Amino acid sequence: MERNTRQRDAVLGALEHAGRALTPSEILELAQGTVARLNLSTIYRHLHALQDEARIVKVLLPGQAARFEAACGEHHRHAAHHHHHFHCEACDRVYALHACPGSMQDLAPAGFVVSAHEITLRGLCAECSRGSAR
Amino acid sequence: MERNTRQRDAVLGALEHAGRALTPSEILELAQGTVARLNLSTIYRHLHALQDEARIVKVLLPGQAARFEAACGEHHRHAAHHHHHFHCEACDRVYALHACPGSMQDLAPAGFVVSAHEITLRGLCAECSRGSAR
DNA sequence: GTGGATGCAAACTCTTTGCACCTTG
């Protein structure tokens, strides 16, 4: 269905190589190292396609533009692994957290049906806290 | 410092009357009942001013445009009460939750400093779950 | 009367879309 183009490889490659969630502009910068005339529209189009194929996941954080990360499982027979994110306030990078405290049903009032929850942590990543604390 | 204008009263009134987080457009619709020629720019300007006075709080949810809610305490000598939100996927309304599971330090990897966390619940509010379940 | 507040239009960011041209299979 999808053709293998240099643009597509560049977008997917950038995400897989980064190992963290990237914004479309970050992807553009990285991928332009491979495909100089690459355009943001093309990036958005591949981001949609790659989501449909479950190769990548959209990461939405409160008050932040959308980011995208490579899907965790190499083999995507399993549903995407449920996880949360950490946003570093110093370097503005976003890291996946591989823990989850479990259901949050009890936070909601009676009568409310909770079908999903999202947790976002903010603070300083290891790299930035090393710089500022010491 | 700030003048008491009909526009300001209309914006604050809409938020206090609603008792839940509203988007600027929702505020516009409600407040235009009071001030017909009210403009979105004016609303945004008052939203900024009212945040500075701690009369209202900005509510950011993943993938959602900003909403605003009246500050909980009538007397704002205390810092804003820490709380989370529930987003109804059916009616798109946002409700404040008055519970919090506490620190999330342990979700972050070693070396990461967590200074804040946000939790968003999604699902059906009491009103909408009543309609769909029964 | 004067300075802050308002409405309108324009600008800005992020994202999507129309269209002519190019490329992959």
Place this chain on the structure above:
DNA sequence: CAAGGTGCAAAGAGTTTGCATCCAC
């Protein structure tokens, strides 16, 4: 060669800002 992919420019949502006018004090 045909179907789909690409770049560019333009269009949309949400938000901010410049400016002339207006109104609260």
